[in-house]
Each structure stands twice: as C-alpha cells, then as structure tokens.
Amino acid sequence: MEYSPIYQNLHVVSTSPVKNKLFVFCIMLSLWVYMIYCCVGYCSTMPRMMVSSANSKHSQHVDVDNRTEHRLQNEVNIESETQEDLFDPLFGISSRDLLNNDNDLENRGGEDWDEIKSEQRTLDDNVGSSPFNESAQGESKKLPQAIIIGVKKGGTRALLEFLRVHPDIRAVGAEPHFFDRNYDKGLEWYRDLMPETLEGQITMEKTPSYYITKDVPARIHTMSSDTRLLVVVRDPVTRAISDYTQTRSKKTDIPSFESLAFKNRTMGLIDTTWSAVQIGMYAKHLERWLQYFPKDQLLFVSGERLISDPAGEMARVQDFLGLRRAVTHKHFHFNLAKGFPCLKRPEGNSKPHCLGKTKGRTHPNIDPEVVQRLREFYQPFNRKFYQMTGHDFGWD
Numbered sequence: 594m595e596y597s598p599i600y601q602n603l604h605v606v607s608t609s610p611v612k613n614k615l616f617v618f619c620i621m622l623s624l625w626v627y628m629i630y631c632c633v634g635y636c637s638t639m640p641r642m643m644v645s646s647a648n649s650k651h652s653q654h655v656d657v658d659n660r661t662e663h664r665l666q667n668e669v670n671i672e673s674e675t676q677e678d679l680f681d682p683l684f685g686i687s688s689r690d691l692l693n694n695d696n697d698l699e700n701r702g703g704e705d706w707d708e709i710k711s712e713q714r715t716l717d718d719n720v721g722s723s724p725f726n727e728s729a730q731g732e733s734k735k736l737p738q739a740i741i742i743g744v745k746k747g748g749t750r751a752l753l754e755f756l757r758v759h760p761d762i763r764a765v766g767a768e769p770h771f772f773d774r775n776y777d778k779g780l781e782w783y784r785d786l787m788p789e790t791l792e793g794q795i796t797m798e799k800t801p802s803y804y805i806t807k808d809v810p811a812r813i814h815t816m817s818s819d820t821r822l823l824v825v826v827r828d829p830v831t832r833a834i835s836d837y838t839q840t841r842s843k844k845t846d847i848p849s850f851e852s853l854a855f856k857n858r859t860m861g862l863i864d865t866t867w868s869a870v871q872i873g874m875y876a877k878h879l880e881r882w883l884q885y886f887p888k889d890q891l892l893f894v895s896g897e898r899l900i901s902d903p904a905g906e907m908a909r910v911q912d913f914l915g916l917r918r919a920v921t922h923k924h925f926h927f928n929l930a931k932g933f934p935c936l937k938r939p940e941g942n943s944k945p946h947c948l949g950k951t952k953g954r955t956h957p958n959i960d961p962e963v964v965q966r967l968r969e970f971y972q973p974f975n976r977k978f979y980q981m982t983g984h985d986f987g988w989d
C-alpha cells in the first residue's frame with residue numbers, strides 16, 4: 594500500500610475518540626472562520642455578483658429588463674448630482690472675457706479643470722471595463738448611432754436621461770468630448786467608453802460643445818455619415834443667462850451679465866465674442882453641419898417643450914430614432930416645487946426622480962433693457978434658424 598498522509602491521519606483520528614472530537618471541532622471552526630471571512634466581502638471565491646452587485650458596472654448590463662428601474666433608482670440622481678457641471682463644455686469660452694483667455698470660440702474648449710478631471714475619471718472607469726468587445730450575453734460595444742450634439746444649457750441632460758428610460762437605448766452618462774477634445778485617442782478609445790448593447794439597441798452619448806465646434810461635423814461624418822444628430826435648442830437669451838448663471842455659481846467675482854453682454858453699452862453693441870452670446874447664434878453654427886449632413890438627419894428638440902410637454906417632445910425624438918414610443922406621459926411627473934418634469938416608474942409609487950440642483954438654477958434678474966437689446970440682436974439669427982429648420986420655436 595502506498596503511503597498516504599490522509600489515510601494515516603484518518604487512522605490516527607479513528608483510533609482516539611478525543612482526537613476525533615478535536616478534529617471535527619477544528620474542521621467546524623475553520624468552516625466558521627471561512628464563512629465570516631466571506632460575509633465581510635473578502636472571499637475571492639464567492640460569485641462576483643453576490644459580492645459587488647451594487648458596484649459592478651457589468652451588473653448594470655446583466656438584466657436589460659431591470660434597467661429602467663435600476664436607472665431611475667440610481668443613475669439619474671448620481672449623474673445629475675455628481676457630474677452635474679461636467680455638462681459645462683464651454684465654461685472656458687465665457688472665461689475668455691472673464692479670464693482673458695483665447696479669443697476664438699472654436700479654440701476655446703477649456704472648462705473648469707476639476708470638472709474635466711472628474712469627467713475623465715468617469716470615462717477612464719468605463720475604458721477597459723470589458724476586456725472583450727462581445728460579452729457572454731451577446732452584447733457588444735458599438736460606436737454611437739445617435740449623438741446629442743448641443744446646445745449647452747439647452748436641456749441636453751434631461752433629454753439624455755429621458756431617452757435612457759427607453760429599453761432600446763443605451764447611453765454613456767459622462768460627456769466623452771471625443772470629437773472636440775479627445776479625437777487623437779482614436780475610435781477604439783471612443784467605442785470602449787460606450788455601454789454594451791444588444792443587436793437592435795441604439796448607442797448614444799451627449800456632448801453639448803459639439804454643436805459649436807468647427808471640426809466636429811467632419812469628424813462625425815468620417816465616423817459614420819448615417820449618424821443621427823439631436824440638438825436641444827432654447828431661447829438664446831434665456832440660454833445665455835443660464836450659461837452665465839452656471840459660470841457665476843463657480844466663480845462669484847465675475848462681472849455682471851449686463852457688462853459682459855456689450856462691447857459698447859452706450860451704442861448697444863453686443864459682444865459676439867462672449868461665448869454666452871455666441872452659442873445662441875444657432876443658424877450660424879447650423880450652416881457648418883449642413884455642409885456634411887442632410888437636414889433630415891438632424892432633429893431640433895425644443896428645450897421649452899421638453900419642460901412643458903416632455904412626453905410630446907419625446908414622441909418626436911423616438912419617431913426620429915425609429916423607436917417605438919416606449920417613453921410616454923406615464924413616465925413623467927411635474928414637480929411643482931422644482932418647476933420641472935421628473936422621471937417616475939409608471940408601475941411603481943416610488944418618488945419621482947428629478948435632475949440635480951444644478952439643473953434649474955435660479956437666474957439673476959437682468960436689466961430688462963439689456964434683455965430687450967439681446968432679443969433684437971438675436972431676432973435675425975432666430976428667423977434664419979426657423980427657416981433653415983422649418984420650425985418656428987416661438988422665441989420672438
């Protein structure tokens with residue numbers, strides 16, 4: 594017979610009742626220690642989903658049916674609260690006047706560096722989250738087929754969050770800024786940021802600075818000439834004030850809106866180099882897009898109607914994307930205190946989820962004469978824009 598330590602041990606144990614009990618006690622003790630070890634989360638042999646389902650990015654993708662609930666519970670608030678002014682793509686533009694930066698809109702892509710860093714962290718978290726491009730469930734990362742390209746402070750976050758309720762939409766939460774700031778990282782870097790999708794689902798992202806950035810139309814066209822483009826537009830005067838309000842919320846010692854808006858106030862000369870003014874000249878920016886994309890590949894979403902009639906505006910958006918109308922009036926609850934529609938689960942009675950406090954800030958009172966002058970300034974641009982889009986947004 595071969596020598597076997599186990600056999601030897603068993604033999605010894607079976608011959609002594611005391612040792613036998615001691616042996617059983619040791620095994621029980623080891624089992625208890627192991628179980629306690631597992632329960633506190635250090636057990637590497639436990640299935641991953643059990644240990645870290647709350648944190649696992651993959652867990653978000655495992656159950657597509659549970660996606661809506663998961664998002665409503667977690668993502669809307671998380672994104673809107675923590676990333677909030679990641680959604681400030683052209684903070685640096687208004688800084689041109691405030692901080693004497695670059696004079697050229699197209700080159701002024703800078704923004705609050707803390708925001709960029711925190712956005713980058715979110716993006717870096719996404720990159721490499723899946724070592725393979727196709728998962729076991731048949732999901733894979735794809736380049737976006739639809740992009741929300743603007744405009745800053747138009748209501749882009751609300752549109753993206755409303756769209757993410759749709760079971761056939763998957764979207765990256767942070768703004769990738771691929772086509773304006775990260776283009777040199779390459780398309781594979783960009784694809785890797787995207788969530789995994791099943792066949793038939795649409796991948797999306799939003800970066801509001803794309804709409805006003807010179808090279809972006811050509812770059813998106815190079816990626817795919819079929820890309821569908823969504824632009825949320827809002828009364829350019831209110832948009833400018835919203836933009837200013839955001840800047841002021843981070844930097845309190847900035848000049849007044851009234852002084853920034855004019856090159857020469859006595860002569861009523863508007864400062865078109867100030868980004869808060871320039872972004873609202875929608876027709877001018879649209880000309881560049883129409884050099885690359887046919888008009889019917891762009892959808893102009895009314896920022897005002899996204900608030901007053903979210904379901905109606907979402908019906909237009911879903912039709913444009915070729916989706917069934919899954920996001921309906923049942924998903925919205927108008928929160929009177931906040932003054933905005935919030936998302937709810939149609940079947941549940943849980944509290945509706947609103948965007949964070951950086952969406953819907955109180956605007957400062959602006960001298961009515963300045964507001965009037967800005968309205969006059971924008972009128973020809975608005976008219977041109979209505980003509981180009983075939984849609985009167987009613988701002989005049």
Ligand SMILES: Nc1ncnc2c1ncn2[C@@H]1O[C@H](COP(=O)(O)OS(=O)(=O)O)[C@@H](OP(=O)(O)O)[C@H]1O
Nearest residue numbers: 680745746747748749750751835933934952953954
């Ligand atoms: N449902 C809902 N909840 C909250 N806020 C809403 C909503 N729908 C549209 N809005 C308007 O969105 C404005 C912010 O626009 P963006 O998300 O495009 O801003 S950003 O460019 O990403 O910073 C934000 O602008 P301000 O009111 O000036 O803060 C809102 O008016």
